[in-house]
Amino acid sequence: MAGALRHGTMRAGNLAVVLGELDRRGPLTRAALADGTGLTKTTVSKLVGDLIDAGMAVESGAVRDGERGRPGTAVRLSGHRVAALGLEINVDYLAACVVDLTREIRVIRTQPVDNRSVPPAEVIARLRTLATTVLAEAAALGLSVAGAVVALPGPVDPITGTVHRAPNLGWRDVAVTDTLALPLPVVVDNEANLAALGELWFGSGPSLGDFLHVSGEIGIGAGLVVGGGLFRGAHGFAGELGHVVVTPDGPPCRCGGSGCLERYAGQDALLAEGETLPGLVARLRSGDPEALESCTRAGTALGIALTTAANLLDPDTIVLGGIYAPLFPWISTSVTRTLHSRLSQMHPKVPALVISAAGTNAAPLGAAGSVIQRVIADPTPLLPSPPAPHQEAIG
Amino acid sequence: MAGALRHGTMRAGNLAVVLGELDRRGPLTRAALADGTGLTKTTVSKLVGDLIDAGMAVESGAVRDGERGRPGTAVRLSGHRVAALGLEINVDYLAACVVDLTREIRVIRTQPVDNRSVPPAEVIARLRTLATTVLAEAAALGLSVAGAVVALPGPVDPITGTVHRAPNLGWRDVAVTDTLALPLPVVVDNEANLAALGELWFGSGPSLGDFLHVSGEIGIGAGLVVGGGLFRGAHGFAGELGHVVVTPDGPPCRCGGSGCLERYAGQDALLAEGETLPGLVARLRSGDPEALESCTRAGTALGIALTTAANLLDPDTIVLGGIYAPLFPWISTSVTRTLHSRLSQMHPKVPALVISAAGTNAAPLGAAGSVIQRVIADPTPLLPSPPAPHQEAIG
Numbered sequence A, B: 001m002a003g004a005l006r007h008g009t010m011r012a013g014n015l016a017v018v019l020g021e022l023d024r025r026g027p028l029t030r031a032a033l034a035d036g037t038g039l040t041k042t043t044v045s046k047l048v049g050d051l052i053d054a055g056m057a058v059e060s061g062a063v064r065d066g067e068r069g070r071p072g073t074a075v076r077l078s079g080h081r082v083a084a085l086g087l088e089i090n091v092d093y094l095a096a097c098v099v100d101l102t103r104e105i106r107v108i109r110t111q112p113v114d115n116r117s118v119p120p121a122e123v124i125a126r127l128r129t130l131a132t133t134v135l136a137e138a139a140a141l142g143l144s145v146a147g148a149v150v151a152l153p154g155p156v157d158p159i160t161g162t163v164h165r166a167p168n169l170g171w172r173d174v175a176v177t178d179t180l181a182l183p184l185p186v187v188v189d190n191e192a193n194l195a196a197l198g199e200l201w202f203g204s205g206p207s208l209g210d211f212l213h214v215s216g217e218i219g220i221g222a223g224l225v226v227g228g229g230l231f232r233g234a235h236g237f238a239g240e241l242g243h244v245v246v247t248p249d250g251p252p253c254r255c256g257g258s259g260c261l262e263r264y265a266g267q268d269a270l271l272a273e274g275e276t277l278p279g280l281v282a283r284l285r286s287g288d289p290e291a292l293e294s295c296t297r298a299g300t301a302l303g304i305a306l307t308t309a310a311n312l313l314d315p316d317t318i319v320l321g322g323i324y325a326p327l328f329p330w331i332s333t334s335v336t337r338t339l340h341s342r343l344s345q346m347h348p349k350v351p352a353l354v355i356s357a358a359g360t361n362a363a364p365l366g367a368a369g370s371v372i373q374r375v376i377a378d379p380t381p382l383l384p385s386p387p388a389p390h391q392e393a394i395g
Helices: A002-025 A030-037 A041-053 A120-140 A176-180 A191-202 A277-285 A289-313 A324-343 A359-377 B002-025 B030-037 B041-053 B120-140 B176-180 B191-202 B261-265 B277-285 B289-313 B324-343 B359-377
Strands: A057-064 A071-077 A082-089 A093-100 A105-112 A144-152 A162-166 A171-175 A186-190 A211-216 A220-226 A229-231 A317-322 A352-355 B057-064 B071-077 B082-089 B093-100 B105-112 B144-152 B162-166 B171-175 B186-190 B211-216 B220-226 B229-231 B317-322 B352-355
Touching: A002 A030, A002 A041, A002 A071, A002 A359, A030 A041, A030 A071, A041 A057, A041 A071, A082 A120, A082 A191, A082 A359, A093 A120, A093 A359, A105 A120, A105 A359, A120 A144, A120 A171, A120 A176, A144 A176, A144 A191, A144 A359, A162 A176, A171 A176, A176 A186, A186 A191, A186 A359, A191 A211, A191 A220, A191 A229, A191 A317, A191 A359, A211 A289, A211 A324, A211 A359, A277 A289, A277 A324, A289 A317, A289 A324, A289 B289, A317 A324, A317 A359, A324 A352, B002 B030, B002 B041, B002 B071, B002 B359, B030 B041, B030 B071, B041 B057, B041 B071, B082 B120, B082 B191, B082 B359, B093 B120, B093 B359, B105 B120, B105 B359, B120 B144, B120 B171, B120 B176, B144 B176, B144 B191, B144 B359, B162 B176, B171 B176, B176 B186, B186 B191, B186 B359, B191 B211, B191 B220, B191 B229, B191 B317, B191 B359, B211 B289, B211 B324, B211 B359, B220 B261, B261 B289, B277 B289, B277 B324, B289 B317, B289 B324, B317 B324, B317 B359, B324 B352
Parallel strands: A082 A144, A144 A186, A211 A317, A317 A352, B082 B144, B144 B186, B211 B317, B317 B352
Antiparallel strands: A057 A071, A082 A093, A093 A105, A162 A171, A211 A220, A220 A229, B057 B071, B082 B093, B093 B105, B162 B171, B211 B220, B220 B229
């Protein structure tokens, strides 16, 4: 029994090693996979066979092996079967997307809706409808969805699938996973964390170095990516940029504090009464002085909060995402000016300020991408049961 | 040649494994060391012999092996030969300490002196004198000092041994290592980072979970310890708590910004004209209303900056060190009140606020401790050349 268990663990480890190698460096011949992983060619061939049978890998024609010049058939990740569902509940929209194993975006849907005016159960029911539609589209494409992650605008408990507090939605301790009741494994995570991962995997990625990704919405969150991974803090609540104090005696905030960044640079502070984001962008394009002044004010407050963040976190790059992406041409000047006036004397390196490449879909993409990461780290649940126990360990 | 090199690398790795095991779990028998490291008993015995010859380990009498009940002679780290020098240049004092391999403090000296009134070269010359005295004391104790780390109140470049900018000293790009010219390897690091490590190794340590250690001096720095290691940021400049913006249009700061925490809660803001820290503590003890009000004001500003830090970093614990340690009874109430009023609605866990156990010596202790960490990670430079190449690799 212990032997069989050990064999299963070994096979799972080896499958993850081969799949990870294909993800990072593919396409690769079986010989190159053996070289790269330290496994024998026989073991690699068996594991690759399993991955091909499961639709996770595919042969991609004859290539010349880079290192030794031998001809061989290359293997690469395949996106034709395994996929992941990314979902987002935010204050004024719902979003859903399907991403395949190669991280190609296969389906993406956004639904503008004011989620503040309805009870949580109804919002979650709407998300279920959207998810069901998107899952049907994925099935029509021949995709099998391995799991889902839901992005939520507040601190979450991933164990219970609950969002503790989403002040801009007016939610407190809402059991999202249980209420959603989708027919696949569902995990919850913070929207700003997932948006940062979305930028890492679907946006400008590694070129950013260590970066702070700012998600401007009605709330403002941030995710810090360090060495290709997310810095989450002791309880997973790091990156609450929206509640960085800009002016201690400023207007009260829904978080219970006052003078928080959200009150100066959140979507509600930027838009005029009843205005939409495209409406504001149109006013900015036409040179409307009030709109320009509103962006300068918000950008200065954002610059102050980001000065503080840079002093504490020291990132290479600050990425402006969410609503700050379309507003970048009008908001970035005052952010940059504030950062430089407050940091350049003290800091040899003031962080570069760039626009998000993943854009407004960063959070649902990061959500789907984190399911793909899990599949690549442990593909065994998606494979048939292991064959007879005579396989070999990593060398 | 490659074989010899490989052999040397292997021996170095194995020595580090055995020394690390003794550091974490010692005293241990050779059998227990073999079990814990996966090395054979023969290899362990040779490596332990080398470590005993180098004065880094010592036999500590017969013990019963915990796991299997066999009697054996236990081996433990020895502090009788290898030691490390920790140094600190701060605005109003110099400090030096010697710590042995077991992290016992063997010598510690602090010298109050106003380092703002003299040129950098003179400050560094004074530190050299202090270091030389302390090294002589260490030599008299039979200790051999492996290296030194200098704590500096500003961002440093460890490669060139330079402090970029220490605004409270008025220093800019001062080559500390070269000017100090001590007859042993010297590295520079940021004072607040080292103080956090000092708290980890010589203070309350692992019981704090992930913690933010605040070093209150004339400047205010912080070091974040995550999973037992320091979070340094992309360029090593993380944790500049003193320049977190408390009030954007507040008084100008030496960093080039304005309304920074240092202006509200640094030592100069707390002390009356010409007053010393013991003087302030005496006034506080006698219930002087002005002194109490000064602590409340500083504590509120510190609480605002720490609210921001908690929102961004999400630590388990916040440790108040430096001058905040003696002021803790009078300053902690307003810090705690501010943290709770601003965080408790949103955050399921408001960080605990505790007093530093390492106290005002945290930075030089962390400096010496980081030399010890390096010795334990790579003891070979302190050992005689390796014997003939027939040793065995890690199993």
